[in-house]
Amino acid sequence: GTVLKDVDTIARIGGDEFIILLEDIKNKAVILDFAQEILQLIHKPLEMNSHTLHLTGSIGIAIYPDDGLKILDLIKHADDAMYHAKSLGKNTFKFYTKDISQAMKRRLEIEKALRYALNNDGFSLVYQPKYNLITHEIIGCEALLRVEDDVLGPISPAEFVPIAEENRLIISIGEWVLKNACEALKSWHEMGLLIDTVSVNISSIQLQEEDIVDRITKIVAASGLKPENIDLELTEYSVMLQTEKSIDVLGDLQRRGFCISIDDFGTGYSSMSYLNKLPIDMIKIDKVFIDELILGNKEVSVTKAIIALAQSLGYDVLAEGIEDKRQEDILREYSCIYGQGYLFSKPLTFNDFVSFVRQKHKGDDVNMFYI
Incomplete structure (x- = not known):
């Protein structure tokens, strides 16, 4: 009816x-x-x-x-x-409501800013080191997109990513991020910096593109890098939305040598048994769980269980948003090997990242974790 x-x-x-x-x-x-x-x-x-x-x-x-x-x-x-x-x-x-009109005006302004930045090289990247918590060696970094408009000022990813996905601008933006992150890593290699990998975030919208595997592969090859140098990160929520075709795309990328990581794990309510069916190499535990470690709440046992189960399934585990030395100590006690967060370093510009890594390799540890 x-x-x-x-x-x-x-x-x-x-x-x-x-x-x-x-x-x-x-x-x-x-x-x-x-x-x-x-x-x-x-x-x-x-x-x-x-x-x-x-x-x-x-x-x-x-x-x-x-x-x-x-x-x-x-x-x-x-x-x-x-x-x-x-x-x-x-x-x-x-x-x-009238408030919705204001929100839509803001949305249109952000979309306009994204289009302008895309056409005028107006984006920038910052890089946050990823650490081995046992050796304190830098194992790589995550490239993070920054958008700052002359009128709107800095625009947070929480605002611009959904808009970019809605308008499919995320496809071109994602390729810009990958290309520039690859160029940065290649430059660091030429400088003699011992940075093996760079991570970039990839949207579920990008995975829907017919030739996405070839496009990603070509961008990496053009920079002179290998797939093994690139870590592709998807949020747990976006992984839960994947179709069989998208899962096949991830599998193809993994077979070509790319590392596949699940970002913000623990906030999307997926089951580990479901993730076990997906082509995944690393799980990144969301900051919300790391924050709870020193508060003694029940989430502590959840975090411990996630680490143990993920490792039993053959995944590497990285803790996000580490800000306190006690969090690092607890994670190490739970056998979590990798981490990133402000305890070690905030996201850095290209030149600041170079200085940071060189200082680290010189063995100058004075205040180096607190930048």
Whole structure:
């Protein structure tokens, strides 16, 4: 059956976007019930060619006359609310508010800043060392993207990454990061710095590209590096969203020699048994668990269990966000071999990273962990 009445209207306005006009609505509760029913219908599993498909929807709602007197204003405001709903995790709905308009204005400004930076070499990278907690040797570094706009100022990854993914700008941005991280590592090798690997974050959106394996391989080869020099990091949440095709892509990358790491592990609620089915080399435990180590909470035993189980499955384990010497001592006691965080170094610019590594290799340990 349908949830639409004879007086209601539905129209497709593009790709996967539709407008529904509801008439003779008594109160907001009716709209709320309608939106929930639509989402439930969309979310019902679909069987197609022996595969089960799960769809999600995002709904934005604007009400006449509260949210606009003209049809174009109502459509724009409903669209703003829809994008806001989508940013909250999809398969939800939001009523329009003036605050949403401000949020959408900010979103458009950030998108504009990203496009400008991409076309005008306006991005920069910083590098955070990764350590062997037993020997205190630097085993590599993570390349982190920084975006700073002349008008907006610094824009945090928490803001710009979802926007870049939504507009698929993340594909070009991701390739820029990989290319420049490879060039940095190659330069360090030519300087004689003993840095074997650099890690770059990769989006699940990138894995959907048909030729992504060849594109990544070519970028690395063009820099004169080998796949073994590159660690590709995906968040635990994005890994949980992977299709069979994307998992095959990860497997292909791993077979070519790339290291595959799961970033922010512990926050995505995936099971270790599920991860065991994926082509993974390293698990990076999220900072939230590391923060709990010196507080004596139950998360301490969870962290210990994650380390033990991951290692039993053959994964390397790295602890993120180490800020206190006591955290390092506990992790070492739990046999966690690798770590990174402000205890050792904040993310550094290219030149500062060179100075930092050279100081470390000279054996000058005075205050070197606290930069």
